[in-house]
Amino acid sequence: MGTRFQRRTVELPDGITALGPDAVDTVHTLVHQAERRQAAELRDALDRTLKIVPRPLRGAVKKVVGA
Amino acid sequence: MSRDLARDAELGRLARVLGVEVEALDVLADAEPEDLRALTQSIAEHLHHRHAGAFDRAIAVAGKLPSAMTAKLAQHAMGPALSARAAGLLEPKQAADLAKRLPPLFLADVAVHADLRQVGPLVEGLSPDVMGEAGAALREREEWIVLGAFVGHVDEDALVELVDVFDAEALLRVGPFVDAPERFDTIFSALSDERLDDLVGAAADLDLGTQLDAMVEHLSDDQAARLDAARVS
Structure with missing residues (x-):
């Protein structure tokens, strides 16, 4: 799973922590990857949304989503 | 349900929440099912809140657009993964109204990505x-x-009605993942004697006897007796 992952993402149950540092690092790494994937999907979705929404509504949509 | 079957089920649920193949979780192979379930819930909650602000804004946009446009955006812009997340933040009635406007195959895609604690609406x-x-x-x-x-x-x-959609193998493989095991009795009561025979045969042929036994634990005496009869026929 690569280098030891420093960032703690979620609180782990004691039984998971007891499995050892490899298990703990793997969980945090996978959670971090899931977060990054989700953020990228959101950015792409916003781009697609702005292409689909009729032009007169795009300003309002941008304002709401803060784009 | 056996500990191994329960552990496999929980690893499957965790892999789903993380968006990885279950093999990526090999380091958790010795974890207790209860710990895996708690971990899955913790991670689902964490991911749910991670980008909550962006999703709240998406919901706000949806509220300003006609329902048909919202459905179009869900299908063609958001895609199934983000639609599933957003659906979990909608009011139940909004989610139900949106679901009615979406094609079944897209709904199937959404279901795959949904937070399974929020699929009800x-x-x-x-x-x-x-x-x-x-x-x-x-x-x-x-x-x-x-x-x-x-x-x-x-x-x-x-x-x-839905029981007819699923063959014996599907019923057996879904069994360990049913969160409402009291429903097994309804499912078995909807199966004809011939389909019960098929279920018993599939359990033997596909080495799914453990899955069948796990369902039997939740059957009424009447349905358990029907299954016993199928097993000796």
Whole structure:
């Protein structure tokens, strides 16, 4: 799973922590990857949304989503 | 349910939440099922809140657009993964209204990505026909965990109709993932004697006897007796 992952993402149950540092690092790494994937999907979705929404509504949509 | 079966089920649920293959979780192979379940819930909650602000804004946009446009955006801009997340933030009635406007195959895609603790409103407003079509697509993709989560949210009459959509292998493989095991009795009561024979045969042929036994624990005496009769026939 690569280098030891420093960032703690979620609180782990004691039984998971007891499995050892490899298990703990793997969980945090996978959670971090899931977060990054989700953020990228959101950015792409916003781009697609702005292409689909009729032009007169795009300003309002941008304002709401803060784009 | 055996500890191994329970552990496999929980690893499957965790892999789904993380968006990885279950093999990526090999380091957790010795974890207790209860710890895996707690971990899955913790991670689902964490991911749910991670980008909550962006999703809140998406919901705000949806509230300003006509429903048909919202459905179009869900299908063609958001895609199934983000639609599933957003659906979990909608009011139940909004989620049900949106689900009715989306094609069954897209709903099946959404279901695969949904937080399974929040699938109720997505499922409850759908007609049995739409549920059947989406269910058949999920069966085809062998999405046993998703189907198992749905069982608890489908009303009894619809569940009886849906049983016809699923073959013996599907019923056996979904069994460990059903969060509402009291529904097994409804499912078995909807199976003809011939289909019970098929179920017993499939359990033997596919080495799924453990899965069948796990369901038997939750059957009424009447249905357990029918299954016993099928086993000796």
